[in-house]
Amino acid sequence: MANIIESVKEGYNEFKEQFKLNMQFYKRLSSEGQNPFVMYIGCSDSRVIPEKMLNLSEGDVFVVRNVANIIPPKGSKDTSVAAALEFAVQTLNIEQIIVCGHTDCGGITSLAMGVDEQKFSSIIDWVEYARPVLEEVSEDKDDRIGRLIRKNVLLQKQNLLTYPFIRERYEQGSLEIHSWLYDLDKGDIRAYHYSTGRWEPI
Numbered sequence: 001m002a003n004i005i006e007s008v009k010e011g012y013n014e015f016k017e018q019f020k021l022n023m024q025f026y027k028r029l030s031s032e033g034q035n036p037f038v039m040y041i042g043c044s045d046s047r048v049i050p051e052k053m054l055n056l057s058e059g060d061v062f063v064v065r066n067v068a069n070i071i072p073p074k075g076s077k078d079t080s081v082a083a084a085l086e087f088a089v090q091t092l093n094i095e096q097i098i099v100c101g102h103t104d105c106g107g108i109t110s111l112a113m114g115v116d117e118q119k120f121s122s123i124i125d126w127v128e129y130a131r132p133v134l135e136e137v138s139e140d141k142d143d144r145i146g147r148l149i150r151k152n153v154l155l156q157k158q159n160l161l162t163y164p165f166i167r168e169r170y171e172q173g174s175l176e177i178h179s180w181l182y183d184l185d186k187g188d189i190r191a192y193h194y195s196t197g198r199w200e201p202i
């Protein structure tokens with residue numbers, strides 16, 4: 001345990017070195033406030049780090065990560081993602097939203113396979129927001145989890161559009177929503193093309 005936190009602190013020390021070397025950059029970020037150009041909504045999975053995957057710096061990306069990259073639709077009890085969306089779109093004027101799922105997603109697997117109700121009651125409640133995908137993906141075909149994961153990314157775009165301030169901007173063409181999937185095996189990102197119904201490399 002102690003070793004783990006020591007290695008975390010070591011990482012912090014390395015960051016502090018970088019901070020000192022880039023003092024001007026960080027001072028500007030601190031004094032001018034944030035002005036990110038993209039919002040990323042992805043899974044909490046430790047293997048999918050947007051800043052690293054997209055080579056972004058501090059100040060570039062406004063991030064929400066949760067189990068299974070879920071955006072509860074408007075009117076849902078959980079407003080944590082909605083709060084971030086309101087701020088990102090209406091205050092920071094972000095015009096690009098990326099919803100990124102990933103292969104081997106534990107959250108979607110738990111929805112599909114079920115989990116211990118006593119131990120994981122909150123997970124069960126949370127992934128319930130993704131339940132509509134279960135009805136869209138039949139059980140008999142191969143790669144059911146993979147198909148559920150991909151459907152879930154698309155469901156989140158529909159959920160985004162339940163928020164009037166998002167729908168309005170989207171319909172006016174001043175906000176773009178990207179549906180992405182990160183492949184853990186290959187390190188590849190694919191985007192869903194709504195015109196062709198295909199996942200293509202970005």
Ligand SMILES: [Zn+2]
Pocket residue numbers: 043044045067068069102104105106107108
């Ligand atoms: Zn996941």
